[in-house]
Amino acid sequence: MEIVRPIVQECFIPAQYTSSPEIIKNCLQEVLSEGMMYAQVSAPAYNEDMTKKQRENIIKMHIEQFTTKYYESDRRWHSFLPDDTHPQGRKPIAKRKWEDLESVILAYYEEQEQSNKRKKITLRTLYPEWFAYKWQDTNNFGYMNHIDGEWKRYYENDPIVDRPVVEFTTLELKNWARNKIITGKLNKKQYYNMAIIIRQSLEYLVELGELPCNHFAEHPNRTAALAVLINFSLGLRVGELVALKWRDLKDSYLHIRRMEQKQYEQLENGKWKKHLEVVEHTKSDAGYRILYVVSSAMELFDKVKEANLRNGYSCEAEDYIFMYRKHRITANSIDSHYERYCKQIGISKKGNLKARKTALTKVADNPNINLTDAMEFAGHRDVKTFINHYCFSRYSDEQKRQELEKTLKV
Numbered sequence: 001m002e003i004v005r006p007i008v009q010e011c012f013i014p015a016q017y018t019s020s021p022e023i024i025k026n027c028l029q030e031v032l033s034e035g036m037m038y039a040q041v042s043a044p045a046y047n048e049d050m051t052k053k054q055r056e057n058i059i060k061m062h063i064e065q066f067t068t069k070y071y072e073s074d075r076r077w078h079s080f081l082p083d084d085t086h087p088q089g090r091k092p093i094a095k096r097k098w099e100d101l102e103s104v105i106l107a108y109y110e111e112q113e114q115s116n117k118r119k120k121i122t123l124r125t126l127y128p129e130w131f132a133y134k135w136q137d138t139n140n141f142g143y144m145n146h147i148d149g150e151w152k153r154y155y156e157n158d159p160i161v162d163r164p165v166v167e168f169t170t171l172e173l174k175n176w177a178r179n180k181i182i183t184g185k186l187n188k189k190q191y192y193n194m195a196i197i198i199r200q201s202l203e204y205l206v207e208l209g210e211l212p213c214n215h216f217a218e219h220p221n222r223t224a225a226l227a228v229l230i231n232f233s234l235g236l237r238v239g240e241l242v243a244l245k246w247r248d249l250k251d252s253y254l255h256i257r258r259m260e261q262k263q264y265e266q267l268e269n270g271k272w273k274k275h276l277e278v279v280e281h282t283k284s285d286a287g288y289r290i291l292y293v294v295s296s297a298m299e300l301f302d303k304v305k306e307a308n309l310r311n312g313y314s315c316e317a318e319d320y321i322f323m324y325r326k327h328r329i330t331a332n333s334i335d336s337h338y339e340r341y342c343k344q345i346g347i348s349k350k351g352n353l354k355a356r357k358t359a360l361t362k363v364a365d366n367p368n369i370n371l372t373d374a375m376e377f378a379g380h381r382d383v384k385t386f387i388n389h390y391c392f393s394r395y396s397d398e399q400k401r402q403e404l405e406k407t408l409k410v
Helices: 005-010 020-030 052-065 100-120 122-140 142-157 172-182 188-208 222-234 297-309 333-346 352-365 371-378 383-390 399-410
Strands: 069-071 075-082 088-094 255-258 259-266 272-279 289-290
Touching: 052 100, 075 100, 088 100, 122 142, 122 188, 122 255, 142 188, 142 255, 172 188, 222 297, 222 333, 222 352, 289 371, 333 352, 352 371
Parallel strands: none
Antiparallel strands: 069 075, 075 088, 255 289, 259 272
């Protein structure tokens, strides 16, 4: 049973606890002012691929089942939608325009149709489609042949592959994984190889929008949490942090040579479209620098590599270090993690800039580190800018008094 605990717990640990909240709290509480972040939720819409005839049939069926008419009293179209939580099993809907009412009705039935489809999806029916998708993504015959062997060995005759995937629960999958480990006497590597099929198949459905969440997920966004911790030892600009590649990390030194940057493109209608792009230069010439990486940060980089490999991401020289769902993590993602952690531990919102200031202030505070070296570590050449923006007092009045007692004692 000893083999079960570290493997299974690591796979199912909630994302927000993959790095200790207490560690993050200790780091974030050193940061002094606020950062902002917002999110936006878009409204659902019916399937544009639905043919005109299909839409007409759906509306006709709906009108036959539910009273649908226009009332002069409020100048709106009225109808109903099925809803077991409302009296008589239906809820009223009303729109001023017929087109808007029609859109709501079509969206409801489209969602019902998609829901019925999702209820029929099993791992057995999904496997061929996911295998073809994986083949295109990987294009490695030996690797794909190995995956098919894992399917035949661990899945083909397992009852779980015929259960609707929408019915899976985290507890059920956790028990299933534990049973596989015990009966197959799997070590850590064997377990992860076996689990690739179910984990990535469910993630594939999430990406397609056919499944709300992956209950077998290993939370690939854990590398963003590690990025937050790592930068308390590096003090990088957030654009530099998310643009790091594995070739930049050599022995215990990190080469800073690129950054994420906002780019703007003017469209034909005269409006400007913003997108993010990694550019092969830094904010200024002083930004090109080589940093020593302390041992604790190197251990975190090792954890990032382990997480990437478990999630099926390559860690070759040209691959980005911090990944999420096969893509490079962006600066916005880092900021959202800061916001989430600050909220969880009950402190005001912070951002990466405050973590950078904290790290650089620590370096500047050390009497054994030359000011020129501290500025080089920060990627600055102007003394005034460095002192005004990255050198702050981190101590309480009592700590200051104690230091003055030591320094000025006669």
